[in-house]
Amino acid sequence: MFSRLFQRPRRERTIAALYGAIVAQSRLPVFFSERGVPDTLEGRFESVCLHAWLVMRRLAMGGTATAEFNQALFDFMFADLDFNLRELGAGDMKVGDKVKDLASHYYGRVGAYDAGMAAKDDSSVLESALDRNLYGSTLPDPAHVKVMADYTRRQLAHLETFPIDRLLSGELEFAST
Template identity: 45%
Template sequence: MFLDRLLATFRARRKNDPVLRALYGTIMAQARQPYFFAKLKVPDTVDGRFDMVILHTYLVVARLRHGGETAEALSQDLFDHMFRDMDQALREMGVGDMGIGKRIQKMAAKFYGRGDAYDAGLEADDDMVLQEAIARNIFAAQEAPMEQVAALAGYMRAARQELATQSLDDVCAGRLRFPAPDVAAA
């Protein structure tokens, strides 16, 4: 019985692989947009790039969150896929097996913490709540440039709205689009 459920889960995840690759590829392409680093002054560091991946993955996970069983399972699979990619990236950077688990655990904690902060910020009537979350999380290592923080908050709101206009069927099929960062942040 247990083995049957395990095999069914494995088959379902393998079936989702093309969708996960499409979703994650779109997320990664958007997170790497030069505009975020050049114009919005997101730190162009490993941590800054990771924060942009978190931000975009969070937006997609939030879109899938209340979409029913299939969407919620896809959301979890996307989260798992992201952390498998992070595990691989750490290994390529030379982090040894002994350090991988602790680093991934810290990265997951960052994802959940930022997700909670972004949820609170996006749901708040006061835009300062979201801006404070962005300043604290994305610009933690430097003094936050408030104009850029406000622009990134505007981008997040526009991206969330853009994702909300896309059908859940499209998103669950891996067809996803984000707004142009320069237009959405304006």
């Protein structure tokens, strides 16, 4: 009985630590100052989505053993987005709908990024997905999009070798930017 009382808060702390590492990586100044990602609320959301997808894709490789943890990470991410929207002053009645929209957008990105990774012989698919999503309504320099596509592939290759048990304990290391 006591183990259940202490297990949940520990798991929540672990998920919070993992999500914190995702957010920290997504907010590195290099993305905004050197790679053209818009330094706006939308650009920051897109950067978090990209990095969350990288980690959640790795967790998904663990199959059913990591599915619940992966879902809890997703839920934590959107609870944080809900909190942040409220902190920014969004009306309570609209926050729920906005978070649902953001979740829908996230799933769209997952599909686009997964398709980009599946098209191994055609780098334009991932670059197009990044252009549409990470860069949003801006007109990015094609060189920036290419650098971010290379970065994304490098991160996925690194995370594919990163031990899942370390992710499940809240540890995360990205490859160099």
